Amino acid sequence: MRLELFDFIDQVSNLLDLNQATFQYTEHVLVDLFEGLMENKGDVIVSVSSRIKSKDSLKEKLIRNKYYLDFDTAEDAMDALPDIVGLTLECRFISDENNIFNELFHHFHECGKGLYVCVANANVFLNLSMPQPQLQRNGFTIYRIDGHMIFNQKKINFELQIKSLVHSFWSEVEHQVVYKNTQFVVYDSFMKNILASIRDNLEVVDRQLQIVYKQLINQSQNDREIGMSESGFKIFIAKAINDLVALKMNETVGFTTDFRKCSSVLSQYIFIKDFVSCEHPQYKMVEYFEHFNLLQIMDFDFSYPIYLENNYEHPDPFCNIIGQYWESIINIDFEWHVFFVMLFAIEPGNNIQDFSKFIEIIKNLIIPPTWYSEQFSQLGDVNAQICRDTFAQIVANSMVRVGKVDIVHEDKLLSMLDIFRDFIELVSLRTHSIEEFNESLPDYEETLEHKIVNLF
Template identity: 40%
Template sequence: MRLKVFDTIDDTLRLLDSNMPLYREAVEEIHDYLKYLFVGQDMIVDMNSRIKSKESLREKIIRNRFYVENDTAQQILDHLSDLIGFIIECRFIEDEFHVLKHLRETLNQKNAEDGYYYHEQNPNFFLDVQSRQPQIQKNGFAIYRIDGYYLKNGHKINVELQIKALVHSFWGDIEHKLVYKNTNYYVYDDFMKELLGSIKANLTLTDHQLKIIYDQMQEESRLDTGITENSFEQLISKEINDLFALKLNESIGFTLNLKKTSAILGHYIFIKDIRYDGGNNDRISALFRTFRKMNAIKMDFENEIEMDANFHSQDIFIHTLGNHLISVLNKDYDWFVFFKMLFAIEPGNNMEDFTLFLNVIKNYLVDNYWLNTSFLKLPMEEAELVHNECAKILAVSLCEIGRIDIIHDDKMIAINKAFVTFIEELETRVISYHDFMQYQQAYYEEWLNRLKEIFS
């Protein structure tokens, strides 16, 4: 006698087949609507869709024991969250959050019955956009996955929407084929997890490198001055180096090697005044007029810089590093010269310039989006506390190194790479905020040893 489960499966597959024309129409309408929602959003690369296949549905009914929880074929389809699946592909990992943010801003009407959201122009398409994202999968990795449904001809059709960067789509294919569909996976469980984790880490690094290249290409296409972003930044750095080498010699009778200090100042000025000002020609001209004006005045590299000792910032990294730098800038001559240069270039209030510079340094060393989406296994409040503690660990360790080369370009690149690795390792070890604080000193010493290797 045949098992009842296979009769249930056959009934469900027949129902799926009979509803297929309805599902195909729904896919086309949802696809058109999503394209409409993201018109003009250049971060979107592609949108893919699929209807659950018979083979996949048969497997899922057994794997997830749907035949136990549901009595009829219709109930199974009603509880199948991914009957229709959509993937919005974006260029880079950081764009995943921006896509979600756009959906949250657009689908801003809440359905009182189930808490899902829709846009008033289309009351048939609902998504749970306010759910916590990204979600943690069984494999421990994060994914932007949003449940929803579509109302059509009296039917409620469940929809699953995923948001994936190109590297995450590639990663998903690898994992699905090598793990989810591989019956031998469990024999090599630990080995496969370690190997796949390494692959994903490399893909994340690739995404970061591609983003840098893409941004560079975009900037080069926008600048109409005949030079690239990189060459313009180098030009600013050279102007700074030449100007202050002369001024330093005039003030104290000799000069120092200012190339690396000038390079970080050039990067800071370019980021603050040029890149995010759209390459405004008036601002660029004003910058070089400032250089020419400073060349005509005498500068003092002997008397102290006056700063407000009561520096405070809501950001723990900026607060910690900022207070340290204020305590040493009139004691350590390298830092003294650096901030003399910074405050001479910037015409505004010294403390405002100081704070802006610290923000640029933090963004250079720590990607806020990356850090804030780490430790997702912890409750949201605990994760935020751990994020702050990790930022503080980084700031305190930089204070301990102390030398001005902590802001040199090559060192900051190395620090960023090492810190990313350190946090990814911590994610696998920390099980709660209390656990993190219990071993905080040990974590700090472990990180400090890695940092010292960069400066050895």
């Protein structure tokens, strides 16, 4: 026969299920509310996240805090739980946590007994009289504020936390590595010292990131457009990529290759894709800084194949030729394999979308779209497009003929751009009809392909 406490726990768990719709509504209202309240802190707030307490977490808390001894009914226990709904305001740096806490006093007014009511929603209350930050069981501090919301004349408790990126990362590590591994109890004293040391190092990282961030936003007006000079940014990213390749290749295959020129291409790709038209490039720069730090400790193996979500097809003839070639050799030619492993690691989204975007940018570097759209215009829209597509195919086929990863090196891309621009402008001036173009096409194709292949 089971202990009575487990019957009690089951009753509270059933209440969690029965009230799930209410908790979900509360969660939705609170997220919308705090996103609105923090709107003017947009440069500091990274995200507003939330969760409803899971059954497993609920059971663990009921046992750990001995609610089965303190409450007679499941309803009383449920009402006493302070964090059925959890809300986290995630900010960039540790120093921002106190700023965000103080910001709450602009949106909540004291209403007695230590409670403060929200100006924008009179049904939401916070206990802002609690000392902050609070000391946790692990000895570290946290901004944790009790609150509740009135819905259908019922009080629903929630917990509001304010965490920097570093503290959020640490909380997840501590939860997954420490609290879920009971074997650590055996090494309690030793592990506490090690974990404290890791925590201290993370706070050093936070200060370093803050220094970098301040330096970026305090640059002169000319540099502020992208957070630093274009060349400085590219060098920084290229070095980060190159160092990462050296580290991970040695770890997974036992040797490394010269990836410096490929690193430069990937840094140029990142610059074009994420910084040229970015409204807040200095924030994007910090995100990449954090991302490369994370990649240093992540596992990715150069000895395993790359998988694209679906077969590559593109309406543009240049992109289609290059893309299908790369797709065919991505797991055969090791140089290309390493290159795309790094591309997909840097851009951790949908591989086929990143693959397609990279090809489109490579095309635009060799064949500038605005300039090219004006070539052969004397032939009319349809015939002009036929000529432009034909020459784009010639360039793509020439690159495939070369095959080497050198075709995406920055110096080679610039050389192909110069050759292509000079050649097309000359041919465009000489061409007066589509018939004349078709008649001379074999010579054009041979000449342009020869010029491009000879670069390598």
